[in-house]
Amino acid sequence: MNTLSYGLLSFLSRSSCSGYDLMLQIQPFWPAKHSQIYPLLAQLEKDEYVQYEHISQSDKPDKKVYSLTDKGIEALREWLSEPASDPVMRDDLYLKVFCMSLVDSNTARNLFINRLQHYQQKKLKFDNKLPQLQCMTGLPPDEIPSFDSPFFGAYLLLQKAISVNDANIKWCEWALEQIASPAAEKRDSVE
Amino acid sequence: MNTLSYGLLSFLSRSSCSGYDLMLQIQPFWPAKHSQIYPLLAQLEKDEYVQYEHISQSDKPDKKVYSLTDKGIEALREWLSEPASDPVMRDDLYLKVFCMSLVDSNTARNLFINRLQHYQQKKLKFDNKLPQLQCMTGLPPDEIPSFDSPFFGAYLLLQKAISVNDANIKWCEWALEQIASPAAEKRDSVE
DNA sequence: TTATTATATGTAAATAGAGACATATTATCA
DNA sequence: TGATAATATGTCTCTATTTACATATAATAA
Structure with a gap:
């Protein structure tokens, strides 16, 4: 579980959403491409931190809506009890x-x-x-x-x-x- | 030539120094381990952006003191004429x-x-x-x-x-x- | 009707960066 | 004398991140 994985769980704790939405939302806080996010979500699902539901959409392509499992919530709680790492800035x-x-x-x-x-x-x-x-x-x-x-x-x-x-x-x-x-x-x- | 390579050239433009010194000096501005810096310096030397002199020290182990070549200075000038990239912050x-x-x-x-x-x-x-x-x-x-x-x-x-x-x-x-x-x-x- | 854009999800390959392994010199402290 | 820390340079491996390749749906604009 790397930092981005926890970040995805963190955003899912606010509301369930698709990988695409997560990709858009997390940008300002932890820049990441979809090519990094989709495989991590698949791994998080495999490890039962998240689950997903296939949602059919009429106006847009279908999507997978991910939500936290109890294991995911517990992982976040443990992560929150540890101090944050030093921020990294590259300019x-x-x-x-x-x-x-x-x-x-x-x-x-x-x-x-x-x-x-x-x-x-x-x-x-x-x-x-x-x-x-x-x-x-x-x-x-x-x-x-x-x-x-x-x-x-x-x-x-x-x-x-x-x-x-x-x-x-x-x-x-x-x-x-x-x-x-x-x-x-x-x-x-x-x- | 990646950003860190230019960063090394930039620090060398202030004063010639060893890879070890560069590693220490660049930390606050572009975090990098020595394992990243030494190979880049070797490449920069191979590509003639920098040159080095072997310096014997009595109180410390010997070192390689790198300095910019004219090609290195020109590379920095071109780099400076392009706008800086957006800063990346991960916290x-x-x-x-x-x-x-x-x-x-x-x-x-x-x-x-x-x-x-x-x-x-x-x-x-x-x-x-x-x-x-x-x-x-x-x-x-x-x-x-x-x-x-x-x-x-x-x-x-x-x-x-x-x-x-x-x-x-x-x-x-x-x-x-x-x-x-x-x-x-x-x-x-x-x- | 065709091109483009936004939405949506994936994989593959390359680069960047971190951590571990490896070695050697010199100074200092116990 | 032996341990440790700072200086000094390197490689190797693994992980993180970016870029490119790939595909598909639906809306909108030309």
Whole structure:
């Protein structure tokens, strides 16, 4: 049982769904291709952590809807009682920053401009999701779902994503201020 | 040429060093074991992106000190002219948060307490590194190294690490406030 | 009617990364 | 003197992940 397997069980603990749905839902939290997920689901089914039902659909191809077994729930409980592993972040922008001085400041700036756009697009997504999630909770606006709410986890993670993303946006903007463009340099020296 | 290969070249652009040094230095930015690094260095040497010199040491075992070739520098320049890929983050705490409701609030709280300690330890490291880096720049305190400075990249990345880590600390503390411990619940209901 | 897109599920092959196995030097501590 | 830890370099195997290959249904757009 690897981390992704537990992740699939975790998402199934919220609601039963197909491998395809799991693939789409888990992306923001643990990137994985369908080619990784389908074999793991088959193994989880074989080991009786999950079971599936064949669902016929008229508007779409048929699907297998997976749900947790008692064994699956118990596995999640044990997993939750262990501390989380250290998060792993791999960002080639970090690596590029270390040799940035090999190129002109415009080329260097482009790295940050592109990344800033990436973070801004993420911000747009989050700004959509927050009221959407608030709506689903059925709570009055600005009220936080409680630990028992099925939306508590999603709310916690959205808040984290927002605050980290905002910090990253500020960092990109600050970095761009530090890397004056040649045009700005020229303008500055004229003044 | 994969990302880690470029990462090794990037670190070599700052100063020539051994595979062992590269392994230690690259950890915070792109986790990699020596078993991954040594074969890549051999390949980079074969492809003439780097060259090495055998250095005898009296106080330690001998080492191979790698340095960039012109081809290596050119490869870095081309790599820098392409936008950075999307960062990849894998954190099983995210996955655990989605099924947290399966366990009692104390078990859930422990996840955040452990993670908070992790972030606090990182904060201590950063708080040490910042004045250390400031010192190396030779600049007066609170002055920011410029784009041309060999410490500019490290300074940018340290600032990012600090701001994101601080956001994560605040998030853990806020999450712990949201997950009242059973003891606190009991105390609250008595009041 | 045909092309494309989204849904849906799978396998095979290649690469990336982690963990274990292996060896050697030097310093330090008991 | 012997054990341990840090430095130093390598290989081998296994697992995780990505990319490519493969197929099929149903909706929609050209």
